[in-house]
Amino acid sequence: MAWRAAYRLSRVAFTELSFQAIYAFRQGNLLPPEDASKLSSRARSRVLQSKALVAGLLGFLTLGGALILHNASYVAVRLLANPIPVPVFQVGVLTALLSIDVAFLWWTGLQVLPTFLSAGVLPVLEPLPIDGPTLRQTAVILYLRLFDLPVLTLLVLTPLLVGLALGPLAGLAILPGIAAAVVYALALALVTGRFFIRRVQGSRGGGGRTILRWTYLVLWIVPAFGLFGFVTLAPAFFGALTSLAAAGPSAGFDALGASFPFSLASLPALVMNGASALPVGDGGLEILLAASAGYFLLAVGAARWMGRAIREVGMTPPGVPVPADPSPPTLRTTGAVYAVLVKDLRMASRTPGYAFLILLPILDAVALGLLTFLSGPRPGTGTSLALGAVTTAALLATFFGPAFFAIEVVAYSYGRTLPLSERSLVLGKVSLIGAIYLVAAGLVLAIAVLRVDQPLVFIGFVAAEFPAVIAAALLELGILFRRARTRGLPLVNLYTGAWVAVLVSIPGLLVAAAPLVAFEAFHAYPPSVAIGAMALVALGSFALIAPFVLRKRGS
């Protein structure tokens, strides 16, 4: 009975959660001047659309994985440079798929959790005469409803598509793996969310503490980097797997068999091909099966823990001990543009979703910089990898426009009462985006300085792309602020405003990619010509977009 009552409560609470997620009314935003029931239904449909978008992306990834599995013998033997036994390849693909599922769902959780907390839905329910178990169950259902479509997509589509690709038994055998992946992702989101409340959101101001906060963010954002990192490092993973498979049974393969998600991803291959299909040593199969059972039991434990913890997390205010001797208040005043830039950085340092986006190109630069460094002194290779890293950073930067706009929407109402022009606001955000791009490029060069055999080409490439990165950011922010000005439409986070964020990123992506296409088109010519063409395209797009976005308005 309690679950039924909890479900009924969660329906009402979820409507409120959607409303707060989209309009952030409790955070001080003003509602657009429309009928409240229309706003409420629009909020519900926007959240549903965003969940559908995430579910669609996960479904697309699963379909891609299933297609590769279906054609495993062709890909594993014909396409890869060094052929790999088909069953081992299948395990590798499923490992990649489960890893990406965990990372993507976890990342989504990081985006959603601040909304879950700031909406303040659970504290509203708490004083009502509702018994403890019902409140706990309501909190669980509410949390799960944030992920329902993506989770259902994974739980239904993965066994179905793996079953179609490898056989019905394989489809059944992947169920424990995908179930564990889902539970781990949701639990990790909650654990990191709780950590976020205690150590990051609740952290006091001050230079030393800011550095500590960013360190914390890096520490637990690194695993969430898995989604992107796995795509980047996939060739290295399959290379290592091929070497292990070629070496025959070994302790290395047994160790891999004991790891997550490799062990659970091995079950379909074991079911379909038998133990001899994998190069496991003596006792290796037992290790693999015991690890699988262990990870599944751990997932069951994690699910039970979540059942208790969600209510507590939803109710926890960020607590900060007051120092015995507070220092006298001081203030450092700067210009408006710099004030916006610093404010965004400070807000991101307490908001993991935004911190993740800022750190993504920087971590990617570090990863690719290291790869460049490890690539050895082969002529041309270092520069190519370094240019690849910069290209990635430039394209990733196009997702910052919507993210930094979303930062502004929180308490946007107060910002609108200040004498702050839209131009200064946009310039502050664009400066930060430009700075992140340059830091990422600088990191690649710093790490891989010995391997970049044409440093001038690298520096020219970075400089030529820079105006396009700025133009893309200007275009995206220009569109978003215009939309906010005319429709009063807030975009609270990238999850609840996913459609708008994706749509706005498309023109930005085109602008950022145009100089890269020009570089490729002139690749056969000397580097100075290719970079010159690139710079022309980038400067052209900047000259077209900047005056339009930065023109002075009446106010």
Place this chain on the structure above:
Amino acid sequence: MDPASANGPVLPLRLDELSVVYGERKAVDRLSLEVRPGEIYGLLGSNGAGKSSTIKSVVGLVRPAGGTVRVFGFDSQKEALATKARIGYVPETSMLYEALTPHEFLEFVSGVRRLDPQRAADRTRDLVTAFRLTDEFDEPIASLSNGTRQKVLVVAALLHQPPLLVLDEPLNHLDPRSLRLMKDLLAQYVKNGTRGVLFSTHAMEVAEQLCHRVGILDHGVLRGEGSLASLRERGAEGDATLEEIFLHLTQEDEGVRAALASLERT
């Protein structure tokens, strides 16, 4: 050109035929009023009377459906930045960047207002000390109580010593000490004879103590306006309190008696 220099002293605030509409609902209906130099003007009204909508259109949060808002002669629609530079605003609800600390928030506000660094630092120190915010100065706003958040908003509004203060229920959540400080501060604030204060409140006794003039709003329409003395002349009795005048002008006195009688029966 600054309208003040062109036409001599101008009013801190002047509303002409201001209308605010939400969908089908008219929240403010052709409201005209002015806040004079050296004056504290209280906007009184029941819930939903249009007080907050009026204030939001003054500070630029709501676009008026009709009429004009002028702050020291500047049109709030055509010269929004000049208008906003002259206003210090305390909102009804906590509109704050919760991920910032008061310290970081005030640095942002002073940067946007392009304040002189030394003066801003001195002013902040004095205000933070006066409102006893020192302990919470470097704590995230998300962890602060409603009263402390309200104090942060008051400090932010006073930081640039604006010639017009616009306060929407500013005394909500404040503790008795801060309440007293705020009341004395407002009275002192307009003493130089050039500044003005517009504030909305439900608290009749506060309005009675503080305001030089009050305007009584009901369903977006101004039912009465003037000093307490002039309103008394229109009231039911010669020594009526502001509360009695308010209920009389909004024709709620009978309604209150009827509601009480109905509650007694049940």
